[in-house]
Amino acid sequence: MWRDLEEWEPMADYEFPEVPALEKAFRDAYRALQGLAMPDTYVSEDDAPRVWELISQFPSMVDRADRAVAAQLGPPVSWQAPREEGSWELVVSGVDLDNDAFGFGDLELDDSAFEGPEGRWHGSALDRAARAYSREARWDFAPGESGIWLLMLAPVSAVGGDEGPWGYSGHLTGFVILHDRDEDGVYESVAHIWTAAAWRRRGIARRLLAEAKQRFTYTGVERPYTADGAALLEATADPTATDGDATESARAKSGRRHTGSVTSMVRRSAW
Numbered sequence: 342m343w344r345d346l347e348e349w350e351p352m353a354d355y356e357f358p359e360v361p362a363l364e365k366a367f368r369d370a371y372r373a374l375q376g377l378a379m380p381d382t383y384v385s386e387d388d389a390p391r392v393w394e395l396i397s398q399f400p401s402m403v404d405r406a407d408r409a410v411a412a413q414l415g416p417p418v419s420w421q422a423p424r425e426e427g428s429w430e431l432v433v434s435g436v437d438l439d440n441d442a443f444g445f446g447d448l449e450l451d452d453s454a455f456e457g458p459e460g461r462w463h464g465s466a467l468d469r470a471a472r473a474y475s476r477e478a479r480w481d482f483a484p485g486e487s488g489i490w491l492l493m494l495a496p497v498s499a500v501g502g503d504e505g506p507w508g509y510s511g512h513l514t515g516f517v518i519l520h521d522r523d524e525d526g527v528y529e530s531v532a533h534i535w536t537a538a539a540w541r542r543r544g545i546a547r548r549l550l551a552e553a554k555q556r557f558t559y560t561g562v563e564r565p566y567t568a569d570g571a572a573l574l575e576a577t578a579d580p581t582a583t584d585g586d587a588t589e590s591a592r593a594k595s596g597r598r599h600t601g602s603v604t605s606m607v608r609r610s611a612w
Contacts (some may be wrong), residue, residue: 357393371395377406407469412477415420415512416469416539418494421450424507425499431545432494433513433552436467436485447506454513455486464487470513474535478567482535484518489557490561491517491549495540516538517549519557531562534570546573 410416421436434448436455457464467490468483475483493515501507515536519528531553536545553559563576 357391367392367395367399369556371399371402374399374402374406377409383457387413389504408473408476411469411473411537413537413539415495415514415540416466416473418454418466418513419508419510420448420454420494421451421508422448423505424501425496431548432496433491433548434494435552437489438446439488449506452493466513467516470535470537473537474516474533477538487520488532489519489528491552491556492518493536493540493545493549509590512537515545517546517551517553519559528557529560531559534562534573544564550577599608 422432432448434450436450438455454466455462457468462468462485467486470487471483475481492513494509494511495514496509496511498511499507499509516533517531518533520530520532522530523527531550534546534550566574
């Protein structure tokens with residue numbers, strides 16, 4: 342076999358092919374993404390005369406651009422709910438990850454809220470929001486797949502018919518996470534509070550805290566606080582703050598799963 346290979350004609354001079362239309366499209370996209378994806382991290386377009394040098398950086402740039410969207414607007418999320426007549430508004434929902442209660446009232450979050458591309462928690466809408474929160478607050482760990490999450494959803498599109506629920510798409514703009522720290526079945530502790538940057542100063546965190554107080558009568562907001570978290574709690578004049586963790590950006594601890602049954606409490610009233 343090797344003798345046959347040696348008898349082959351030598352290859353023509355190696356030269357990487359040029360595709361002008363492809364190169365222009367990638368260079369345009371590269372310039373657009375640089376503004377979202379930490380421009381100082383990537384090579385300048387002027388320093389990359391060959392298009393394949395830019396193409397190789399696209400997966401990382403797209404990932405960072407996606408992080409920027411999650412931080413500013415909240416990660417994309419989908420859900421099913423009855424048809425909304427008239428103008429849309431922000432929607433409060435929730436999920437009990439300790440007891441696998443994913444549908445509250447008439448609103449049910451799609452699987453993408455809890456499962457990423459590989460069918461696991463990583464990459465899900467909740468995980469992406471948690472990571473945006475932990476990056477901004479500079480905590481070591483993002484909140485994980487546990488606790489009760491109260492969510493604020495912003496619809497941007499919907500599709501449906503005359504009968505049955507409609508499918509909505511939008512952004513997860515904020516969350517409050519509660520834990521049952523003493524495992525007595527009562528979720529007494531607010532562990533994390535976050536609102537996407539572009540949605541702040543609209544009362545989202547206050548609304549979610551009010552929902553938490555009404556539904557679970559929490560007794561404490563855990564420390565330590567970020568500056569935004571401390572300002573939020575001072576503005577809401579919440580006298581129940583205790584040692585632990587909060588913020589419109591708060592501390593991220595990876596909590597273990599709790600088994601206290603609060604499903605009936607959550608489901609008692611519609612979201």
